[in-house]
Amino acid sequence: MGLLTALGPLAIDMYLPAFPAIVEGLGTTQGDVERTLASYLLGLACAQIFYGPLADRFGRKPPLLLGLAIYTAAAIGCCLSASIEQLSFWRIVQAFGGAAGIVIPRAVIRDNFDTRDASKALSILLLVMGVTPILAPLLGGQVLAFGSWRGIFAIMAAGSGAMLFAVIFTMRETLTPERVVPLRIKTIKDNYLALARHKQFLCYTLAGGMGSAGMFAYISGSPRVFIDVMGVDPRYFGFVFGANAAALIFASQVSARMLSRHSPETLLRTAQITLVLMTLAGVVLSLAGAINLTLLMICLIGFMASQGFVNPNAAALALAKQGHRLGVASAMMGALQMLCGAAAGLAVSAWQAHTALPLTAILAVCATLSWLFGRIALRAA
Template structure:
């Protein structure tokens, strides 16, 4: 596909990137219905099991900082294959764990493998496409990724019902093997040797320093990352909120989870279509306003003791729909014109997202209440900080704020 093609189609390489990016949501969402079973089997409090999610997010954050320079030096394919192998082996070790300490450790190792599926697809997309087309591609990528939050909890719930929580991780092993069987023979390298950066400490440090000082990149990265942190807070808190507080049967947990994921998918596809007439900045600005509105409503209803499952679901669906606009457009704007440091930029962006998500997930895991107050508070804080970061990045432009020229 031409880097500046105006008519956007879905090439096979983009479908593969979507499948790779779905590996992260799979490892996050599939074992959520198994929290209770894991806690019972390993004889630990459920709050400690919830921290395995935070440990996974922390591992993703750290690992992406490694994959970025590797992808800029060795190309996209070889680091990806190494990550998939590590993910597969660690998933097997998780399935064989017999205490919570081992599960925590192997979840971190699993994250170090799965991080490749988050860094590499973003870099490959920017290798092929310009800012507007990349925003469309990332929106379509969310369609593929969004299937996993719908299917993964349902698959996990069935695996726990028919077998045990260990079956969840065996399924992850099969997924890793399947992706390896496709990537090794069929994926084509998208970074030519002439465009690769040296793997030297000084060069890596200069790339990270440049990105950390790039106000536009940091603003858009935090806009997307802090918004996504709210999603991770929701993921960590949803089993307790839906099952423990509102009494939802674990078999139906996946349905509620899927409704919210559907909101994300539909909104991301609407965003892709609107990009034919609107710029990424225009869509981002409006979506972030709605993001704050939905979370503030959830917090207000909770503080007034008016919240129930229906109102909570409506607020959550509005929040997730807003994310369907925020994430692809903020990502595309943040990665615009990063050139030879694109892999490092993708890694740093993903790391900021995962660090924020780990903090948000850890916060809701230690603040338990018999109302959705911890969740509503975390969502509101993340949405507000995301909005502030986005406004900061957009105000850096002089003249037309909706111009697609890169920030400096």
């Protein structure tokens, strides 16, 4: 499940060092290339809505196989793109395949664990998933050293193809017959409406979603900030990017161990305060013109470490009372989080400035909204 979830970050992070090469190769602008990332996130948000009901009706395995097949074909399409419009199209198609790798693993975990153990399992899954943002830009940078940006998408296609065969031969079905939900329009509509009215589910989802939106804003804006503003060599971008991903991984594992002594609610409440403080510090330093690579990294590492606590605990708490509709709940959670991420990514790409302020300001807005929704959810609980 961790490797399946890692396909999403692979498609997001691996081509980040190639942004300048894509600009040159397709004769386009940096903003247009950044919008291919926002297109991918938007596609992920829309596609997850469909996988939820399919996973609750046909089981976890068949929709996952469909998603992996789409992802593989779309990665090949990206590799062969001759224009930025074609690349954007295939990125959206790729997202419709990659969405299965987000919805299904969360549902499988909740099929097997209660809330506290699900938080631990999601933290471990975050460990596997978190290694990808470290390795993906490094791998992408090395591909660029020996070939073109098209080789990056060829590797994505090979990886998803391998996972397709792994699912066929090794994954067991975890949806039991008594929990199958009929695939009726009225049932699907009623389930989504019930989730939209479930204050605790919605606010926990948005608490995690706005934190994730900050992460996607960082992912979308970091190539420009690090390479163009801070002067980091593209070959070493992966190391700088990986340091922040390492903070996310380390914190998520600390969170998993602390769950033996503290409740998910306590960890979420504390982490969201740190989330806001670190991002506000980045905004103040940016406005004062005092920010440099070291100070920016401190603020970003603090943000990512806090998110390592927020993400798994908010997700587990949101799904705690949704055992009768886990597929739909996981899908709606993922869709809302990706919509938040797409909006933040578009905001970063639209705010063109030769400073770190666009990134730090959007991170601060996302962190504050995450804190607000978290407080509402905790009070509702």
